[in-house]
Amino acid sequence: MVAPHDETHLDTHVVVVGSGAAGLCAAIEAAESGARVMLIEKHKIGGNSAKATSGINGAGTSVQRALGIEDRPEAFMQDTLVSGEGMADEQLVARLAHSSASAVEWLISLGVNLTQVERLGGHSTARSHRIPPLPDGRPVPVGWTTISALVRKIKDFGDRITVMEGYRLLDIIISNDAQPSLSPSPHLPGHAAEGVVIQATNTTADDSPAAPPLTIHSDSVVLATGGFSSDALPQQQGQGDHLPGHLAPSLLKEVAPLLAHHATTNGLFATGDSLKIGQHRGLAMKHLEHIQLHPTGFVDLCDPLSSTKWLAPEMLRGCGAILVTHTGERFVNELEKRSVVSDAILQGGTPILAWPGMEGARLRPDSGEDEGAAARRASNSAALLMNEAIRQRVGAGTLRFYEQKGLIRSAGSLREAAAMLGVREDRLIATIKDYSNGMAQGKDSFGKSVFPAALSPDDTFYIAIVTPCLHYTMGGLCVNSSAQVMREEPSAVVDPLLDLGVPTQPPRRPVSGLFAAGEVVGGLHGANRLAGNGLLESVVFGRLAGNWAARSSKRSSSTLPLPIHPGGESAELRLREIDDRTIPGCAVLRFDLPSGRHVANVGLGGRVLLKPPHCRNGVSLPVLTPPSSFTGVLELALFATVDGDTDVEQSPRPPPLGCVCAPGSVVSASLEPPQEGAGDMQRLDRMVRKDDGVKCVVAAGNDGLALALQLMRYALHHHDTLRGMLQVIVISANCRCCQYLQKTAQQHRSVLEGRFQLQAKCSDEDGCHGDVPGAAVGDGLWECDGLLESVQLAKLMAQQRLFLCGVGVKDAADATADEGARIRGC
Ligand SMILES: Cc1cc2nc3c(=O)[nH]c(=O)nc-3n(C[C@H](O)[C@H](O)[C@H](O)COP(=O)(O)OP(=O)(O)OC[C@H]3O[C@@H](n4cnc5c(N)ncnc54)[C@H](O)[C@@H]3O)c2cc1C
Numbered sequence: 001m002v003a004p005h006d007e008t009h010l011d012t013h014v015v016v017v018g019s020g021a022a023g024l025c026a027a028i029e030a031a032e033s034g035a036r037v038m039l040i041e042k043h044k045i046g047g048n049s050a051k052a053t054s055g056i057n058g059a060g061t062s063v064q065r066a067l068g069i070e071d072r073p074e075a076f077m078q079d080t081l082v083s084g085e086g087m088a089d090e091q092l093v094a095r096l097a098h099s100s101a102s103a104v105e106w107l108i109s110l111g112v113n114l115t116q117v118e119r120l121g122g123h124s125t126a127r128s129h130r131i132p133p134l135p136d137g138r139p140v141p142v143g144w145t146t147i148s149a150l151v152r153k154i155k156d157f158g159d160r161i162t163v164m165e166g167y168r169l170l171d172i173i174i175s176n177d178a179q180p181s182l183s184p185s186p187h188l189p190g191h192a193a194e195g196v197v198i199q200a201t202n203t204t205a206d207d208s209p210a211a212p213p214l215t216i217h218s219d220s221v222v223l224a225t226g227g228f229s230s231d232a233l234p235q236q237q238g239q240g241d242h243l244p245g246h247l248a249p250s251l252l253k254e255v256a257p258l259l260a261h262h263a264t265t266n267g268l269f270a271t272g273d274s275l276k277i278g279q280h281r282g283l284a285m286k287h288l289e290h291i292q293l294h295p296t297g298f299v300d301l302c303d304p305l306s307s308t309k310w311l312a313p314e315m316l317r318g319c320g321a322i323l324v325t326h327t328g329e330r331f332v333n334e335l336e337k338r339s340v341v342s343d344a345i346l347q348g349g350t351p352i353l354a355w356p357g358m359e360g361a362r363l364r365p366d367s368g369e370d371e372g373a374a375a376r377r378a379s380n381s382a383a384l385l386m387n388e389a390i391r392q393r394v395g396a397g398t399l400r401f402y403e404q405k406g407l408i409r410s411a412g413s414l415r416e417a418a419a420m421l422g423v424r425e426d427r428l429i430a431t432i433k434d435y436s437n438g439m440a441q442g443k444d445s446f447g448k449s450v451f452p453a454a455l456s457p458d459d460t461f462y463i464a465i466v467t468p469c470l471h472y473t474m475g476g477l478c479v480n481s482s483a484q485v486m487r488e489e490p491s492a493v494v495d496p497l498l499d500l501g502v503p504t505q506p507p508r509r510p511v512s513g514l515f516a517a518g519e520v521v522g523g524l525h526g527a528n529r530l531a532g533n534g535l536l537e538s539v540v541f542g543r544l545a546g547n548w549a550a551r552s553s554k555r556s557s558s559t560l561p562l563p564i565h566p567g568g569e570s571a572e573l574r575l576r577e578i579d580d581r582t583i584p585g586c587a588v589l590r591f592d593l594p595s596g597r598h599v600a601n602v603g604l605g606g607r608v609l610l611k612p613p614h615c616r617n618g619v620s621l622p623v624l625t626p627p628s629s630f631t632g633v634l635e636l637a638l639f640a641t642v643d644g645d646t647d648v649e650q651s652p653r654p655p656p657l658g659c660v661c662a663p664g665s666v667v668s669a670s671l672e673p674p675q676e677g678a679g680d681m682q683r684l685d686r687m688v689r690k691d692d693g694v695k696c697v698v699a700a701g702n703d704g705l706a707l708a709l710q711l712m713r714y715a716l717h718h719h720d721t722l723r724g725m726l727q728v729i730v731i732s733a734n735c736r737c738c739q740y741l742q743k744t745a746q747q748h749r750s751v752l753e754g755r756f757q758l759q760a761k762c763s764d765e766d767g768c769h770g771d772v773p774g775a776a777v778g779d780g781l782w783e784c785d786g787l788l789e790s791v792q793l794a795k796l797m798a799q800q801r802l803f804l805c806g807v808g809v810k811d812a813a814d815a816t817a818d819e820g821a822r823i824r825g826c
Helices: 021-032 047-051 062-066 073-083 090-109 142-156 251-255 273-280 314-318 338-348 372-376 388-394 396-404 414-421 425-441 533-552 678-690 702-717 735-747 786-800 809-819
Strands: 009-017 037-041 116-118 128-130 161-165 167-176 191-200 214-223 291-298 322-324 380-387 409-411 461-473 484-488 508-516 571-583 586-592 607-611 619-622 633-638 666-671 695-700 726-732 756-762 803-806
Touching (some): 009 191, 021 037, 021 142, 021 161, 021 533, 037 214, 047 142, 090 533, 090 571, 142 533, 167 214, 167 508, 214 533, 291 314, 291 338, 314 380, 314 388, 322 425, 338 380, 338 461, 380 388, 388 396, 396 461, 414 425, 414 461, 607 633, 619 633
Parallel strands (some): 009 214, 037 161, 214 508, 695 726, 695 803, 726 756
Antiparallel strands (some): 167 191, 191 214, 291 461, 322 380, 409 461, 484 508, 571 666, 586 633, 607 619, 607 666
């Protein structure tokens, strides 16, 4: 898969750097969206992603449903936020949780058999998906299997994806004042990524000359270079040679000097290169000082102070393993989040070298380290205790793997286990009895309330010594919820995110064409990452970044129309997420189109009829994505979040959310046949496209709100071609909608200025009394109730030859028919 090149300048649509799960997913999505991709990897394909063993989270998956596990993205979100100790970025967490089911389903569709689900530490339910062991008990590691499936998929794209293994990112080319054609943020003059500089790492001898740098020009760049947990190790290890100066200093030692001495579970490649480059290029960073110690790195009795350690997977504790000290006592709820368990071991555990069996162990520093390095790693540890039931639950083959490596030892009896640990037998018996009592009562003195397996003093045991290790770096590049990298820019006034509703950080602005995903990103996990969220973020945000990167490419975006027709052909669409945080009183359903190049070219005011399998009549929902602008995704608005109903008649009442479908499920979708007024909508569409200085009145709330949003997004996307004024007057009976729209317009003020005008007014009694100029609508109008408003407004608009659309308009049209008004409902 290595592509050797003689040239010093190459050219492609999208460069993806790093080939862990995030990079591979980004490359696949970008290629699927029509882009030519170069995937750069300094080491070997797979990164730390290939090492994952515990699982990938998904809330509301078909697998959970089949196993009778009730779960919802909201609960998952809550667990992730709690784990992040109030520091996690809520927008990113919401995207992660709401896209989790479809990420898992997507991997399943690629052949990853994620049909076993466990509850891991910090989760309120079982949602970590992994692969059951083979019939002969051999384990099937989730990370490696996922990477293999992604690599198979990459190969399907042939020469559309060029994989360059053995090349290291040296720099990102960022220019000023660029104007790419399409981007998740409507574009203001600013910074733009234009390619990367890389260098071959495969020169073998230390004294051979460094390979010449190679420049790749590209329309967009995705950074997926993972974290920096190995960044305090001797730089030359696994790095190849000739490390350039700006990549050499240890970021880890700089941001977390008190933790840098710990051993790591990571590969030696995890050195934070993109972050070091980002520091030079003014990219915004977040939470760099938050480093996750995994509580259970295996201590190898022959080499207890080694700088890298095998991970004792989370699922060991998830399946019921307990932790004890050298006195045989428990000291923590083993299913607590990682930071809590790690702290408990470091504070109340047993010094590594105090366990029996360390005599004659290798205690020297690793090659390239100074003399004191190994001694500094001699921190506290604990014994992990499992019985046969836990072993079977984890998978006998999995434990055998670690037994063969000498990391887990078996003890035929409790007495033998006690002897191996140098613990008094009676103490260990007391501990196990206490544990059983706690289990019988449903809660123990450490707050443990879930007891995955019973223990008895009569069991046979499996034991390991474990110690906290550097495992995951929560900090990294700042991105918005479209995976676009932000730059520190104190002079920036607004951050014009198209991703409506995303609160913006005034001093930061997105770098056009620069995206990041996976562990290289900061902020998603706050102070502590929840188990199973590492792979998940790589898949969710890797796909998102790849999709946007392709869309940002000026050259790769030839679109395909979605093959659905009014009243005719339907398409099967997968629900990616239900997002109920952006628009007040409204959930947004995001469906994946068949590929990232597909566009659902539904006109303004259009509706889509969804037919979930259990819904007799289907549900008709208004479209939120503006015509022709959004590739790869179709957004529909749902104006209710009531659950439970399974059979909804088509009616003006909003359909209950539960009726529509769960994330990950596939729904048949067709365009609604043209309705009364559709001709006018099409005409409005044409006028907006022609930019005739259209004025449009949207009686918002319900469908009108969808249309208002469609129009606003249309204007945001086409702001550079809209010459005249697209004026939207929104009348809403819902104050929150009104405020939302006003806030959004305000946020995007500098983009829309002079081209789009939003005036919003709500008739909500306690509402914001948003401002629609009296001159436009006449005094006294707003004292009326919703329908009357519509009627009066309709009359007025008819006089002014404006378009009117929205719920209740049909009544308005009837009421004003005598006056010959050109008013139609949509
Ligand atoms: C032992 C272990 C077990 C884990 N188990 C789980 C689990 O069960 N579930 C879970 O959710 N998470 C788990 N994680 C965490 C999870 O694996 C990571 O969060 C995730 O893999 C990060 O993916 P990534 O694609 O961002 O980075 P990685 O998979 O680490 O890939 C980054 C890639 O970028 C390359 N790279 C770095 N710098 C450069 C450069 N300058 N130029 C070119 N290439 C570069 C690296 O060589 C690497 O291949 C585990 C982590 C470890 C270490």
